Amino acid sequence: MYEKHFSFKYKPFELVPNPDFFFLxxxxxxAITYLDYGIKEKAGxxxxxxxxxxxxxxIIKNLIKDLGNSIKLSRVNNTMVSSEQLISxxxxxxxxxVDGKTKTRLxxxxxxxxxEQYSKNIQPILLIDEAQNLSVDLLEEIRxxxxxxxxxxxxxxxxxxxxxxxxxxxMLPELIQLRQRISVNYHIAPLSIDETxxxxxxxxxxxxxxxxxxxxxxxxxxxxQFSRGIPRLINILCDFVLLAAFVEGASEVTVDV
Numbered sequence: 001m002y003e004k005h006f007s008f009k010y011k012p013f014e015l016v017p018n019p020d021f022f023f024l025x026x027x028x029x030x031a032i033t034y035l036d037y038g039i040k041e042k043a044g045x046x047x048x049x050x051x052x053x054x055x056x057x058x059i060i061k062n063l064i065k066d067l068g069n070s071i072k073l074s075r076v077n078n079t080m081v082s083s084e085q086l087i088s089x090x091x092x093x094x095x096x097x098v099d100g101k102t103k104t105r106l107x108x109x110x111x112x113x114x115x116e117q118y119s120k121n122i123q124p125i126l127l128i129d130e131a132q133n134l135s136v137d138l139l140e141e142i143r144x145x146x147x148x149x150x151x152x153x154x155x156x157x158x159x160x161x162x163x164x165x166x167x168x169x170x171m172l173p174e175l176i177q178l179r180q181r182i183s184v185n186y187h188i189a190p191l192s193i194d195e196t197x198x199x200x201x202x203x204x205x206x207x208x209x210x211x212x213x214x215x216x217x218x219x220x221x222x223x224x225q226f227s228r229g230i231p232r233l234i235n236i237l238c239d240f241v242l243l244a245a246f247v248e249g250a251s252e253v254t255v256d257v
Contacts, residue, residue, distance in 0.1 A: 053232020
């Protein structure tokens with residue numbers, strides 16, 4: 001609605017992740033470094049946590065894109081499922097036929113598929129998003145998948161991505177074996193106040209008008225206070241203030257708007 005008013009080529013604060021707007025804060029750079037190491041070294045389980053809207057999905061998308069054809073990815077987003085449904089979802093996303101097959105058959109075909117990929121020097125990766133919703137039983141089922149191996153190597157790299165409560169679940173006594181297999185563990189912290197300013201200016205510049213919001217100290221502190229440095233909340237707030245400025249007929253956003 002306000003794009004023409006502010007001379008934007010694109011809407012700067014969409015909630016849908018867009019690689020063109022990717023902003024690397026210090027915590028995001030560290031996350032990518034840890035994840036890249038974990039994947040390339042096949043370092044057991046990888047755990048990535050962060051608040052809702054902290055940039056977990058964007059980081060994963062950019063990392064997977066950079067890895068290219070050296071990997072085969074199965075991404076599971078629906079974690080409120082049964083054990084059999086989980087295995088079926090994993091196989092289906094790997095491109096395997098799952099119709100009418102028992103859990104035993106699914107596991108057998110998954111193992112065969114993983115061995116085939118290993119022979120081709122392709123690394124299969126299982127990425128489970130929203131992993132904080134997984135039950136203890138499902139987490140244990142996932143641990144058992146990590147037992148699929150040759151004499152020399154694990155056949156499946158597993159990445160668990162979720163909100164901070166996932167860490168609390170993993171501290172339960174019955175998950176000690178899974179916890180001990182986590183080789184890379186990183187939590188995405190919120191942006192600092194300086195990074196929040198850089199993030200806003202970056203998105204405005206990519207959209208075509210870096211001066212649409214005058215990010216002086218007063219405006220910055222208000223945005224930071226309400227967003228707590230979480231990118232999604234920054235987007236929501238900045239989108240609203242741009243809309244408010246448009247409604248008021250202002251050509252730029254100041255603290256008065």
